[in-house]
Amino acid sequence: MIFQHLFDNIHIITTGNNGQFPYTYCFYIDDHIKTIIDTPLDARFVDFFADRPVDLILNTHFHPDHSGCNYLFPQTTIRAHPQDIPALQSHEIFADFYGFKKFNAPPGIMSWFNWQPSHVSGTIADGDIIDLGTIQLEVLHTPGHTPGHCCFYWREKEVLFSGDIDLTAFGPWYGNDASDVDQTIASIEKVIEINPKVILSSHKGMIDTNVKKRLIKYLDRIYTSEKKILQALSNPLTLDELTRHKIIYTRWGKPESTFFFFEKVSLDVHLRRLLKLGLVKESSDKYQSLVIANDYRQGL
Ligand SMILES: [Zn+2]
Numbered sequence: 001m002i003f004q005h006l007f008d009n010i011h012i013i014t015t016g017n018n019g020q021f022p023y024t025y026c027f028y029i030d031d032h033i034k035t036i037i038d039t040p041l042d043a044r045f046v047d048f049f050a051d052r053p054v055d056l057i058l059n060t061h062f063h064p065d066h067s068g069c070n071y072l073f074p075q076t077t078i079r080a081h082p083q084d085i086p087a088l089q090s091h092e093i094f095a096d097f098y099g100f101k102k103f104n105a106p107p108g109i110m111s112w113f114n115w116q117p118s119h120v121s122g123t124i125a126d127g128d129i130i131d132l133g134t135i136q137l138e139v140l141h142t143p144g145h146t147p148g149h150c151c152f153y154w155r156e157k158e159v160l161f162s163g164d165i166d167l168t169a170f171g172p173w174y175g176n177d178a179s180d181v182d183q184t185i186a187s188i189e190k191v192i193e194i195n196p197k198v199i200l201s202s203h204k205g206m207i208d209t210n211v212k213k214r215l216i217k218y219l220d221r222i223y224t225s226e227k228k229i230l231q232a233l234s235n236p237l238t239l240d241e242l243t244r245h246k247i248i249y250t251r252w253g254k255p256e257s258t259f260f261f262f263e264k265v266s267l268d269v270h271l272r273r274l275l276k277l278g279l280v281k282e283s284s285d286k287y288q289s290l291v292i293a294n295d296y297r298q299g300l
Pocket residue numbers: 061063066145164
């Protein structure tokens with residue numbers, strides 16, 4: 001359990017495992033408007049706020065490791081992007097965004113999340129300035145990971161609360177039916193363009209060295225996976241057959257059925273982009289590459 005001052009009036013919080021999923025790094029801004037950015041799944045999080053006021057919760061997106069304790073702050077204003085609000089408010093829409101029914105999620109996956117819907121009192125939109133007193137946060141709509149994913153930028157100090165544009169070695173995650181690879185690419189490019197000095201990542205914490213280089217490397221993971229998909233599809237494969245190549249997760253943990261599910265959804269989302277670009281064709285439930293993978297260059 002960590003509640004630690006970083007700089008100015010920004011504090012970093014995690015309830016475990018260095019913020020690695022399903023844990024999260026959340027942030028507390030002790031300004032005129034006392035603000036939390038994201039709440040984790042672990043209910044022990046609220047213990048930090050027994051004697052600390054909270055006026056506002058900003059959710060970067062609807063995922064359970066970013067909104068899990070929202071319901072434990074019933075009096076607090078919660079704001080999120082309209083495209084993620086339905087999934088924050090309803091188990092059913094949450095499940096649809098994940099694609100649980102559509103992709104036959106293994107039974108019990110919902111209980112694994114152990115997630116409660118939350119009240120949402122207000123929206124955020126790209127370009128909004130949220131004035132907390134001394135810190136002004138600019139909302140950057142950065143969809144792809146989820147439709148309503150947002151980052152928050154403190155322009156004056158060039159500090160970006162980057163949510164799940166998180167710079168982990170895994171790379172960008174797009175394992176929801178509601179995810180989108182093209183949007184993910186555009187959003188990371190948007191962050192590269194802004195070129196923040198400091199990134200406060202939901203799963204890596206504070207990053208203040210080689211930020212741009214790390215963002216480019218992170219984005220590159222998408223193209224590495226893309227090349228592997230095109231290679232695997234030099235022979236026609238069904239989605240299930242392609243899933244067993246473990247291109248996205250590389251190694252599957254336990255339970256395997258959960259990894260199979262997320263691998264499959266990620267590949268389906270990625271194939272939508274490749275079909276649109278004309279790099280892959282689909283016939284009788286089989287996908288086949290239309291380019292020689294070795295000739296493939298990113299952004300083709
Ligand atoms: Zn997420």
